[in-house]
Amino acid sequence: MFKLASCDGCQLTLLDCEDELLAVAEAVDIVHFPEASSKVLPDGPFDVVLVEGSVSTTAQLDELRHIRACTRVLITIGACATTGGIQALRNFADHDEFVRAVYARPDYIDSLTTATPIADHVGVDFELRGCPIDKGQLIEVITALLVGRKPAIPDESVCLECKRRGTVCVVVTKNEACLGPVTHAGCGAICPAFARGCYGCFGPRERPNTRALATLLKKHGADDPEVRRHFRLFTGYSKEFREESERHE
Amino acid sequence: MPERIAATELNSLVSLLQADGYRVIAPTIRDGAIVYDEIASAGELPVGWTDDQAPGEYRLRRRDDSAAFGYVVGPHSWKQFLFPAREQLVTLRVRDKQPEWSAVADEGPAYAFVGVRGCDLAAIEIQDTVFTKGPFVDGRYRARRDRCLIIAVNCTEAGDLCFCASMGTGPRADGDYDLRLTEVGDELLVEAASARGRSLMDRLPTQAGGEALQVQADQAITQCGDAMGRSLNVTDLPAKLMGNLEHPRWQDVAERCLSCGNCTMACPTCFCSNITDTSILSGDETARERSWDSCFTADHSTIHGAQFRPDVKSRYQQWLTHKLATWTSQFGTSGCVGCGRCIAWCPVGIDITEEANAIAAGPGHPAPLPEPKQYEARENDGQVPVPVRVASVVRETHDTVTLTLDLPDGYQHGHGQFNMLSLPGVGDVPISVSGSNGQALEHTLRDVGKATGALADLVTGDVLGLRGPFGTAWPIEEAVGRSVVLIAGGIGLAPLRSVLREMIARHDDFPHLRLLYGTRTPNDILFSRELLGWIQNSRVRAHVTVDRGDSSWDGNIGVVTKLIRRKRLPKDGLYFLCGPEIMMHFALAELLADDVPEKNIYVSMERNMKCAVGLCGRCQYGPHFVCKDGPVFRYDQISDIFGKSGF
Amino acid sequence: MTAPGSPNPVTVETFRELPTFEGLTDTQLEAIVGLAHLEEIDVGAPVLSQGGPANDMRVVISGKCRLIVGLAGNRTQHLMTLTRGEVIGWSALLDQATWLASATALKPMTVLVLDGRKLRALCDSDHDIGYRLMRNLFADVAGRLQDTRLQLLDMYSHA
Numbered sequence A: 001m002f003k004l005a006s007c008d009g010c011q012l013t014l015l016d017c018e019d020e021l022l023a024v025a026e027a028v029d030i031v032h033f034p035e036a037s038s039k040v041l042p043d044g045p046f047d048v049v050l051v052e053g054s055v056s057t058t059a060q061l062d063e064l065r066h067i068r069a070c071t072r073v074l075i076t077i078g079a080c081a082t083t084g085g086i087q088a089l090r091n092f093a094d095h096d097e098f099v100r101a102v103y104a105r106p107d108y109i110d111s112l113t114t115a116t117p118i119a120d121h122v123g124v125d126f127e128l129r130g131c132p133i134d135k136g137q138l139i140e141v142i143t144a145l146l147v148g149r150k151p152a153i154p155d156e157s158v159c160l161e162c163k164r165r166g167t168v169c170v171v172v173t174k175n176e177a178c179l180g181p182v183t184h185a186g187c188g189a190i191c192p193a194f195a196r197g198c199y200g201c202f203g204p205r206e207r208p209n210t211r212a213l214a215t216l217l218k219k220h221g222a223d224d225p226e227v228r229r230h231f232r233l234f235t236g237y238s239k240e241f242r243e244e245s246e247r248h249e
Numbered sequence B: 001m002p003e004r005i006a007a008t009e010l011n012s013l014v015s016l017l018q019a020d021g022y023r024v025i026a027p028t029i030r031d032g033a034i035v036y037d038e039i040a041s042a043g044e045l046p047v048g049w050t051d052d053q054a055p056g057e058y059r060l061r062r063r064d065d066s067a068a069f070g071y072v073v074g075p076h077s078w079k080q081f082l083f084p085a086r087e088q089l090v091t092l093r094v095r096d097k098q099p100e101w102s103a104v105a106d107e108g109p110a111y112a113f114v115g116v117r118g119c120d121l122a123a124i125e126i127q128d129t130v131f132t133k134g135p136f137v138d139g140r141y142r143a144r145r146d147r148c149l150i151i152a153v154n155c156t157e158a159g160d161l162c163f164c165a166s167m168g169t170g171p172r173a174d175g176d177y178d179l180r181l182t183e184v185g186d187e188l189l190v191e192a193a194s195a196r197g198r199s200l201m202d203r204l205p206t207q208a209g210g211e212a213l214q215v216q217a218d219q220a221i222t223q224c225g226d227a228m229g230r231s232l233n234v235t236d237l238p239a240k241l242m243g244n245l246e247h248p249r250w251q252d253v254a255e256r257c258l259s260c261g262n263c264t265m266a267c268p269t270c271f272c273s274n275i276t277d278t279s280i281l282s283g284d285e286t287a288r289e290r291s292w293d294s295c296f297t298a299d300h301s302t303i304h305g306a307q308f309r310p311d312v313k314s315r316y317q318q319w320l321t322h323k324l325a326t327w328t329s330q331f332g333t334s335g336c337v338g339c340g341r342c343i344a345w346c347p348v349g350i351d352i353t354e355e356a357n358a359i360a361a362g363p364g365h366p367a368p369l370p371e372p373k374q375y376e377a378r379e380n381d382g383q384v385p386v387p388v389r390v391a392s393v394v395r396e397t398h399d400t401v402t403l404t405l406d407l408p409d410g411y412q413h414g415h416g417q418f419n420m421l422s423l424p425g426v427g428d429v430p431i432s433v434s435g436s437n438g439q440a441l442e443h444t445l446r447d448v449g450k451a452t453g454a455l456a457d458l459v460t461g462d463v464l465g466l467r468g469p470f471g472t473a474w475p476i477e478e479a480v481g482r483s484v485v486l487i488a489g490g491i492g493l494a495p496l497r498s499v500l501r502e503m504i505a506r507h508d509d510f511p512h513l514r515l516l517y518g519t520r521t522p523n524d525i526l527f528s529r530e531l532l533g534w535i536q537n538s539r540v541r542a543h544v545t546v547d548r549g550d551s552s553w554d555g556n557i558g559v560v561t562k563l564i565r566r567k568r569l570p571k572d573g574l575y576f577l578c579g580p581e582i583m584m585h586f587a588l589a590e591l592l593a594d595d596v597p598e599k600n601i602y603v604s605m606e607r608n609m610k611c612a613v614g615l616c617g618r619c620q621y622g623p624h625f626v627c628k629d630g631p632v633f634r635y636d637q638i639s640d641i642f643g644k645s646g647f
Numbered sequence C: 001m002t003a004p005g006s007p008n009p010v011t012v013e014t015f016r017e018l019p020t021f022e023g024l025t026d027t028q029l030e031a032i033v034g035l036a037h038l039e040e041i042d043v044g045a046p047v048l049s050q051g052g053p054a055n056d057m058r059v060v061i062s063g064k065c066r067l068i069v070g071l072a073g074n075r076t077q078h079l080m081t082l083t084r085g086e087v088i089g090w091s092a093l094l095d096q097a098t099w100l101a102s103a104t105a106l107k108p109m110t111v112l113v114l115d116g117r118k119l120r121a122l123c124d125s126d127h128d129i130g131y132r133l134m135r136n137l138f139a140d141v142a143g144r145l146q147d148t149r150l151q152l153l154d155m156y157s158h159a
Helices: A009-016 A018-027 A058-069 A078-083 A086-092 A095-102 A135-147 A158-164 A170-174 A210-219 A224-231 A239-246 B007-019 B118-132 B139-147 B195-203 B210-226 B237-242 B249-256 B262-266 B312-331 B352-360 B450-456 B490-505 B528-536 B560-566 B581-593 C026-033 C116-125 C127-153
Strands: A046-052 A071-077 A126-128 B003-006 B023-030 B033-038 B049-054 B057-062 B086-095 B098-103 B111-116 B149-153 B179-184 B187-192 B273-277 B285-292 B386-397 B400-406 B418-423 B427-436 B440-446 B463-470 B484-489 B513-519 B541-546 B574-578 B601-604 B632-634 C036-041 C046-048 C056-070 C076-082 C102-115
Touching: A009 A018, A009 A046, A009 A078, A009 A135, A018 A135, A046 A058, A046 A078, A058 A071, A071 A078, A071 A135, A078 A086, A078 A126, A126 A135, A158 B262, A158 B285, A170 B057, A210 A224, A210 A239, A210 B249, A224 A239, B003 B007, B003 B210, B007 B023, B007 B111, B007 B187, B007 B195, B033 B049, B033 B057, B098 B386, B098 B463, B111 B118, B118 B139, B118 B149, B118 B312, B179 B195, B179 B210, B187 B195, B187 B210, B237 B312, B237 B352, B249 B312, B249 B352, B273 B427, B312 B352, B386 B440, B400 B450, B418 B440, B418 B450, B427 B450, B427 B463, B427 B490, B440 B450, B440 B490, B484 B490, B484 B560, B484 B581, B490 B513, B490 B528, B490 B574, B513 B560, B528 B541, B541 B560, B560 B581, B560 C127, B574 B581, B581 B601, B581 C127, C026 C116, C026 C127, C036 C056, C046 C056, C056 C116, C102 C116, C116 C127
Parallel strands: A046 A071, A071 A126, B023 B111, B111 B149, B149 B179, B484 B513, B484 B574, B513 B541, B574 B601
Antiparallel strands: B003 B187, B023 B033, B049 B057, B086 B098, B086 B285, B179 B187, B273 B285, B386 B400, B386 B463, B400 B440, B418 B427, B418 B463, B427 B440, B601 B632, C036 C102, C046 C102, C056 C076, C056 C102
């Protein structure tokens, strides 16, 4: 387990797998886990590496390239690693201005002007989505890897999870702005179950019709800046959401 | 005789049902909508509420009376109780490396559904057909259905999205109910249609004199039927839709459609499901789970990593044509009951009546669909694998192996049928039977993915699960005395091998037998020793060709269609084709150009088979299910859709 | 007119059931007999050689050969096998100087050899013969093109 620019929330998901954690520990030999232990970074090689976080500094890029070179299966976990995450919002803005506005000593800051997903830099064997990732899906990926099969991570809309759990649609009953129809399932449709629209934490699903969703948001009263903000959240730098947001510049 | 009861007495009905041991499910208000959920008393009914519905919009509103059933249908349907969104089908326990599969018994409660409208009663009957009319019967569904008591309600007010009158399913709730209510003013007309219903009626505080109320009720129902918010022109609708698959409206709707799948989830008849084996990281027990799936997902139409419905247009087309057209061939009725849910709960408000009416009015020539098929219902639901031992593994080529399995007790199959082979934690893979004798069963499979790869890695003595046999067989008896030509491509030789063996053995029945076999390279030739035997055997004329030869190969080089062209094949012969679809496409073109009648050609098809028992909906192929109507089809049954995109 | 060593002379009967000559009348075939002869080819012997002068068009009467293209570095690509009725060396009907592929006999062969220059001249002077012959050859070439497409599709790579 490695981390780049991230909040550690996805690593915590593995620690959260209380019941299954022992079985995981039995099945694999965990050699590096920053959130769980302060053991120093081993050199590799590794059979499997889970990477959390996006590439935000040149040092992270060097580390990532090193990890890839000595890893057989590289799995990226979470919105940061798969789409750039919340910090990728700076890709739409002036990086230097941000640094000057936020830090007392901007000269101490050595970061890239963009925060980018791992797959922009090195080959990735599997992407597990979410902000944070879902623990059931994490266990599924690890299990599938051990058995040698394809992980059963359905690439479908959040709507299907909503309907399976019997949640009443917040778009139809309340005109809520909801990214569910274009978002990859996996969270179990948590937000709509609490009467909120989906924020798109799991990023775009396959063939998302973002144009049709933007049309709907506008029909429900959103103007261009609002439509842009809806698409530019946790996974706003993903290709499909980015392109849709740019259509509303 | 109908009787009458005061609306205020509805709670005595709820109490009676509870006393009889039922969990009472009824309309009730939650999250701004009228949902179906368990109620403790009639006080939880949406008394004095109604729903305003429009495409993509649903709002509750207070009525100015205290009607108990003064609304239409909401986001839920009764299918969530009879066909739950998630359920375990089979458990697997591994003891000393021996897997053991067992069916999960259904021990759920008995439900009493209160307030089932005409459209929903029809929807339940449609799902009854899907799950219980064979060939395989879903035991869990049937058990839940048998326990379930239905209290129907006739509609006296139509919603803006209702079109049950067009579909012939309402507003009167006709069909398989126990008790039926019609709300008239502050009274309810009560009718019983079953022993359970009459027993309830006997115990309810009803009054005689229902006849007068009946007149009022009938009038209100008739008026409701005339006041439908939507209508669908159902005259010859299946043929018209199938004849307008090129209509530009499909692309138009695809641009609006989110392909989110909400319509399929809200639909009370949609039955597609996915089947997954849950993780077995901890412990040695795992479960096979079924969950609602949608034809709008990529996985629904994926085989060998390729999607045969890759875009929104083809997925919407599948949904609409299945619902309104091919369903008729599959199950004998339309798949739509006119409830309007898919219109209300589509976030962008796509209106099935508007789309279907527009497309059916297109210029395409009506394309009639096959008559509905009848199946014989079996007791076994076919979903529980039995453990079988691997007797031997023979590597045929660099990527293909033949697994010989001990023959399970009582197992019998037809040539061309397939089995589902199951590995713990990996899942099921459909594999055709490539040969058998009294003791053993052969499956030849190509290592193309992780699941087939895991099967290919098995060794003698390993135990795996087997379900089957499934599907149709090659029509051997029809071929007796006729010229028979087997045309195989690649791994497609496997399902033809068992039929060829039988035909060679019965030489007197099949005196004119040919095999044309094409494959990629000499190294990809299957069953090479046996094939050599066939080539040398005077009872069969066998010809082999490879797409790419090398200097070590003295045989034919060229595609299999070239063999067809070269061999002067009999027009009145029977042709059995098996291979990749693209190969069969070109082979068929050669045969048809040679005036071989469509009905003389049989092809073996492949689709996304998951449950293999006709219940999950994934292997749909136009009006057919490949798992139960195929894989072997007479070509004229599928010639309208063969090779067409979206099927 | 027969080639040395060939026992059977070419007659109108030689052309029967060869798709290339389908639809031609006996009178028309007589005209072609004059510019054709038969050759016997042993197993392993060349039917034609890549780079050689494309003087004659051949039609397989019996036996089998394979068509090979030589590539750089002594590598070869085996394109297809040809049997009775199939044409080898249609280049001879074009104004083309050399063979673009080689063919080697896999089984003892009898091949009908037609003088390319004379056949072209005959087609030019008698358009009825030319049309029929070209039409038949076009069907053959179209079939080959189709087959090549299928080979390119690599039909067996997936399922």
